[in-house]
Amino acid sequence: MKTSKLESLQAAGWKVGSAEDFLQLSDEEARLVALRLSLISAVKKSRIKRKLSQIDLAQRMKSSQSRIAKIEAGDPSVSLDLIVRALIASGATTRDIQAAFTANERMAG
Amino acid sequence: MKTSKLESLQAAGWKVGSAEDFLQLSDEEARLVALRLSLISAVKKSRIKRKLSQIDLAQRMKSSQSRIAKIEAGDPSVSLDLIVRALIASGATTRDIQAAFTANERMAG
DNA sequence: TGCGAATATGTCAATATTGACATATAATTG
DNA sequence: CAATTATATGTCAATATTGACATATTCGCA
Numbered sequence: 001m002k003t004s005k006l007e008s009l010q011a012a013g014w015k016v017g018s019a020e021d022f023l024q025l026s027d028e029e030a031r032l033v034a035l036r037l038s039l040i041s042a043v044k045k046s047r048i049k050r051k052l053s054q055i056d057l058a059q060r061m062k063s064s065q066s067r068i069a070k071i072e073a074g075d076p077s078v079s080l081d082l083i084v085r086a087l088i089a090s091g092a093t094t095r096d097i098q099a100a101f102t103a104n105e106r107m108a109g
Numbered sequence: 110m111k112t113s114k115l116e117s118l119q120a121a122g123w124k125v126g127s128a129e130d131f132l133q134l135s136d137e138e139a140r141l142v143a144l145r146l147s148l149i150s151a152v153k154k155s156r157i158k159r160k161l162s163q164i165d166l167a168q169r170m171k172s173s174q175s176r177i178a179k180i181e182a183g184d185p186s187v188s189l190d191l192i193v194r195a196l197i198a199s200g201a202t203t204r205d206i207q208a209a210f211t212a213n214e215r216m217a218g
Numbered sequence: 219t220g221c222g223a224a225t226a227t228g229t230c231a232a233t234a235t236t237g238a239c240a241t242a243t244a245a246t247t248g
Numbered sequence: 249c250a251a252t253t254a255t256a257t258g259t260c261a262a263t264a265t266t267g268a269c270a271t272a273t274t275c276g277c278a
Contacts (some may be wrong), residue, residue, distance in 0.1 A: 028170070028197045029263060035193065061137070062235050069256050079235060079265095081189040085145065088137045094210065101207045161223060173267050178226050188235090188265060 035101070039083045042070050044101040046090040061089035061094065144210070147163065148192045151209040153181050155199040170198035 047057050047068075054068040063082070071078050071086050087097060156166050156177075163177040174192070180187050180195050195204060 007256095017153060028194065031203075032190075032194060054256095055254080058237095062237090064239085065255075066239080066257075067237065070206050073256075077235065079190055080193060081141075082235080084139060084189060085137065088140050096139075098207055098210050101203065101210060163226095164224080167267095171267085173269085174225075175227080175269080176267065178224095182226075184227095186265065191265080
């Protein structure tokens with residue numbers, strides 16, 4: 001479990017370094033990262049569900065395709081603000097957003 | 110209803126300009142601002158509940174008292190990231206965060 | 219009232235985030 | 249197999265956000 005979560009973070013481009021470092025993440029940091037992952041996952045799900053390309057979504061929110069790609073890749077240069085804006089622009093309902101938080105709660109355990 | 114919401118935004122320091130401008134806010138923008146307001150309210154509630162001063166909370170999250178004050182005042186210079194970090198650092202449970210989103214849904218209608 | 223603690227407001231240099239762009243790499247279609 | 253479309257990656261100047269600091273204001277209490 002811990003391993004897969006670590007791999008998620010690393011795949012997402014976070015400089016986690018080692019497993020020890022990861023385990024030393026404070027609860028606060030870990031919760032924030034987990035929340036980001038949940039929201040990111042919700043963005044992609046919502047975008048696909050509405051059959052929007054990354055360019056489509058970028059235009060809706062006046063951003064760029066590369067930014068959308070970075071959002072979905074979990075790039076650390078992307079803010080929570082941008083993730084949430086993407087989620088809203090993708091057509092996600094508030095219920096969808098809540099669902100992401102629920103998923104987050106499960107992960108954060 | 111619309112008026113009180115507008116007043117909230119203005120009180121929070123947003124350059125809304127006029128009621129027309131406010132009404133021209135896109136749904137996306139309105140939802141994002143409403144979400145911010147909900148989370149901000151949750152931060153203050155959580156901080157008070159735990160009897161933390163702004164300085165206490167600032168130390169917990171390695172920020173400064175003035176930043177906490179700005180968070181709670183809804184200052185536009187505060188990011189969603191910082192608001193959520195404050196919410197987590199204040200001791201809010203994930204359930205509290207979800208509740209904030211639920212309140213947001215009610216507001217956004 | 220006066221005093222101390224808490225909160226609010228304004229500023230700014232340092233840092234983080236942004237859209238835009240070029241370009242690379244899939245994935246899809248004919 | 250191209251050709252087309254979608255997605256990924258790297259860069260950077262412009263802009264936004266940050267903690268820190270000074271200082272003002274408000275609040276509770278003796």
